[in-house]
Amino acid sequence: MTPYVPGKPIEEVKRELGISHVVKLASNENPLGPSPLAVAAVRKAAETMHLYPDASGHALKEALAEKHGLDLNQILLGNGSDELIHLLGLILLGPGDNMVVARPTFVRYEAAAHLANIELRQVPLDAEWKHDLSAMAAACDEKTKLLFVANPHNPTGTVVNAEDFVALLESVPPQVVVVLDEAYYEYAAHLDFYPQGVDLVRSGRQVVVLRTFSKAYGLAGIRVGYGFASPEITDAIDRAREPFDVNSLAQAAAIAALSDEDHLSRSRTLNLDGLLRITREVEAMGYTVIPSFANFICIQTDRPAGDIFQALLHQGIIVRSGDPLGMPGVIRVSIGTEEEITAFLKAFSQVMQSLPV
Ligand SMILES: Cc1ncc(COP(=O)(O)O)c(C=O)c1O
Structure with a gap:
């Protein structure tokens, strides 16, 4: 059996890379927190x-x-x-x-x-x-x-x-x-x-x-x-x-x-806005997404997913690499808060410019 590999915990990334601010978009959690x-x-x-x-x-x-x-x-x-x-x-x-x-x-x-x-x-x-x-x-x-x-x-x-x-x-x-x-x-x-x-x-x-x-x-x-x-x-x-x-x-x-219907409805709205924003901005950078109806989205790229994952990690952003799933070139990103999405998009754009094709 392959052991289950959970999304990398925030504290682990801070410890390993010596960075203080980490955004986790890897486990499809609710960015608004609990009700x-x-x-x-x-x-x-x-x-x-x-x-x-x-x-x-x-x-x-x-x-x-x-x-x-x-x-x-x-x-x-x-x-x-x-x-x-x-x-x-x-x-x-x-x-x-x-x-x-x-x-x-x-x-x-x-x-x-x-x-x-x-x-x-x-x-x-x-x-x-x-x-x-x-x-x-x-x-x-x-x-x-x-x-x-x-x-x-x-x-x-x-x-x-x-x-x-x-x-x-x-x-x-x-x-x-x-x-x-x-x-x-x-x-x-x-x-x-x-x-x-x-x-x-x-x-x-x-x-x-x-x-x-x-x-x-x-x-x-x-x-x-x-x-x-x-x-x-x-x-x-x-x-x-x-x-x-x-x-x-x-x-x-x-x-x-x-x-708590109110919390649920705010969670849904935040998610839909985030899905649309990531889709729009990633497409503007020249990449495609798999149209998603969940609280995460897969981005298709022309670089090895593991390299993108590692480079984003060094910028304090945890996502999922498609490599272990047999989806090379694909990263899966959970929908975060507006600030988290801003941080992701900035880091993603920089990483894609610096990684060789
Ligand atoms: C499709 C699917 N099913 C089940 C689960 C398990 O969820 P939990 O055990 O937290 O209820 C997950 C978690 O990511 C999932 O993506």
């Missing part, structure tokens, strides 16, 4: 942290069930959606099975396959960097148990449309559980062609939807993921998971964040 309501809820919950958390996460599940018109037994909670990906692998994969994913894709899907010691079938993205859903359906056979579609996709930010996604559900063999990972849902849900995963779960389709509080809700550090699935799958996951995987501070933070 103030979530911070207040965590402070309050800290007073009772000598008690074990509610193992069923009842209040949070109830809030999610009400918001999405589902029953409590259709709601999944996890220590980040990472944990739910891991648990899906644990409950569904066995000897001789296989899993179908895109290439490149979010690396934790691959980990679930490797941990179960099963065959991983990787289907290249199409020419527009989108999931090739018909090729993914064709890659399934009677031993395929799981198929992952991240929508919007990480690392590209592209989106599949509702019609194509339903066609995928209708063409895979019946035992395949299709996981629609909506980690970046809040940034794309307004698109009229966006497949609304929750409606598909409500109508009884064999699909598991994953969501997270780590991105638009700004709670990446406290670890809460959630999802929607059939009662059979939520029951199996409940049996397999650690009973106190979502801690009491995390539950309180998530409930509060869910009620």
Whole structure:
């Protein structure tokens, strides 16, 4: 297994390079920070942290069930959606099975396959960097148990449309559980062609939807993921998971964040403005971007991505290199605040002028 490589931490870069101001645009976090309501809820919950958390996460599940018109037994909670990906692998994969994913894709899907010691079938993205859903359906056979579609996709930010996604559900063999990972849902849900995963779960389709509080809700550090699935799958996951995987501070933070529509809407607006600005300014420099519907954007260049990554790092800007993802020449940049974007664009322009083609 390739170890997971997280975005480089700010403190590490300061220490290693001896620079005092570092901007991290590498892990798709919310540049506005958490909702103030979530911070207040965590402070309050800290007073009772000598008690074990509610193992069923009842209040949070109830809030999610009400918001999405589902029953409590259709709601999944996890220590980040990472944990739910891991648990899906644990409950569904066995000897001789296989899993179908895109290439490149979010690396934790691959980990679930490797941990179960099963065959991983990787289907290249199409020419527009989108999931090739018909090729993914064709890659399934009677031993395929799981198929992952991240929508919007990480690392590209592209989106599949509702019609194509339903066609995928209708063409895979019946035992395949299709996981629609909506980690970046809040940034794309307004698109009229966006497949609304929750409606598909409500109508009884064999699909598991994953969501997270780590991105638009700004709670990446406290670890809460959630999802929607059939009662059979939520029951199996409940049996397999650690009973106190979502801690009491995390539950309180998530409930509060869910009620903060204002923070969510400011986060979305900031993101959209940032996406448009980076697109405009990078194109003016003569580079192209992959059109993104998430809180990050991929820039296509004619230089080795690893060199750009290193040169930006020396200017105090942390991004992601496309090299380990098989996207040479591409860097992935999370959308930051206006000041962070200004710093990135200035550094990017300087780096591209100084790096040989
Ligand atoms: C597509 C996708 N799914 C899941 C996750 C995991 O998010 P978390 O475990 O923080 O909920 C990420 C994080 O970057 C992601 O990009």
